[in-house]
Amino acid sequence: MADIQKVGVCGCGLMGSGIAQTAATAGCDVIVLEADRAALERGMAGIRKSLDKFVEKGAIDAPARDAILGRIRTTTDVGDLKDRDLVIEAVVENMAVKKELFAALDKLLAPHAIICSNTSSLCVVEMAAATKRPKHVAGLHFFNPVPLMKLVEIVKTIVTDQPTIDALFAFAKRLGKTPILAQDTPGFIVNRLLVPYLLYAIRMFEAGLASREDIDEGMKLGCGHPMGPLTLLDFVGLDTTYYIAQIMFDEFKDPLMAPPPLLKRMVLAGQFGRKSGRGFYEYK
Numbered sequence: 001m002a003d004i005q006k007v008g009v010c011g012c013g014l015m016g017s018g019i020a021q022t023a024a025t026a027g028c029d030v031i032v033l034e035a036d037r038a039a040l041e042r043g044m045a046g047i048r049k050s051l052d053k054f055v056e057k058g059a060i061d062a063p064a065r066d067a068i069l070g071r072i073r074t075t076t077d078v079g080d081l082k083d084r085d086l087v088i089e090a091v092v093e094n095m096a097v098k099k100e101l102f103a104a105l106d107k108l109l110a111p112h113a114i115i116c117s118n119t120s121s122l123c124v125v126e127m128a129a130a131t132k133r134p135k136h137v138a139g140l141h142f143f144n145p146v147p148l149m150k151l152v153e154i155v156k157t158i159v160t161d162q163p164t165i166d167a168l169f170a171f172a173k174r175l176g177k178t179p180i181l182a183q184d185t186p187g188f189i190v191n192r193l194l195v196p197y198l199l200y201a202i203r204m205f206e207a208g209l210a211s212r213e214d215i216d217e218g219m220k221l222g223c224g225h226p227m228g229p230l231t232l233l234d235f236v237g238l239d240t241t242y243y244i245a246q247i248m249f250d251e252f253k254d255p256l257m258a259p260p261p262l263l264k265r266m267v268l269a270g271q272f273g274r275k276s277g278r279g280f281y282e283y284k
């Protein structure tokens with residue numbers, strides 16, 4: 001397959017906006033799709049803020065920032081994605097919504113086009129089965145914050161063909177990322193290891209074995225992690241982690257993947273972490 005130049009991103013939340021920014025920074029022509037204009041504006045404001053940080057740091061200059069922004073167009077009409085070589089879906093983690101979107105994209109896109117999901121835990125082959133091009137469907141899992149995190153997991157389903165995987169490896173490298181190959185199992189590589197670790201930190205806190213600060217300090221200073229587990233949970237979102245843990249537990253029935261009662265209760269109370277102003281810590 002030829003080089004990926006025209007990229008579509010579905011969803012302009014935290015992940016979608018980061019993916020759009022990163023692709024445009026690498027020189028791709030990007031169109032971002034959202035359900036409504038307000039969501040697009042919120043996402044674009046996040047992109048501007050992130051690019052301004054890069055300008056402040058001297059990583060790029062103001063004309064480069066403007067050129068990157070000029071490579072991102074926004075739309076609320078899925079039909080505008082019809083000429084894309086690659087469409088990356090980063091909408092809500094809901095299989096029915098994703099399948100409907102994959103089916104619509106499949107009808108629209110040229111036969112060579114690849115459709116990817118940024119899902120962190122859902123089954124990619126189930127989305128592929130909603131299309132008539134399952135060979136050209138894969139997972140492309142970015143990490144938060146997308147403009148800074150170097151890793152991309154490329155998820156090969158049992159039907160994805162090798163040219164699709166090769167094209168995605170080349171695309172991830174063009175974005176300045178390091179791609180790794182994962183299988184289509186819940187959590188892929190990173191979350192399969194990370195989620196049980198985060199859940200265990202909650203269990204330790206819940207059992208009163210240590211304070212939240214000492215758990216975080218322990219892993220930061222003892223293991224060189226940039227954030228301790230409870231800070232990272234607040235950063236990723238407690239609701240997101242709860243959701244991923246449930247999917248992983250459903251599949252593997254491994255008690256290490258079972259969401260601890262405290263996590264469930266915090267989510268029920270609306271304590272989602274940074275985004276809601278309160279999680280294990282408080283945010284202004």
Ligand code: 3HC
Nearest residue numbers: 050051053054057120142143144145147148191226227236
């Ligand atoms: N865009 C541009 N620049 C950004 C930015 C963004 N979105 N976010 C932060 N920065 C910049 C800051 O301006 C700062 O710049 P400076 O060094 O010039 O001052 C620099 O990055 C460092 O930021 P901070 O000082 O605010 O904080 P940190 O030093 O702690 O770095 C971090 C922030 C890079 C997020 C770091 O804490 C980190 O790597 N944390 C771990 C993140 C992680 O593990 N992510 C993966 C989560 S799991 C996941 O995403 C999978 C999903 O499926 C759940």
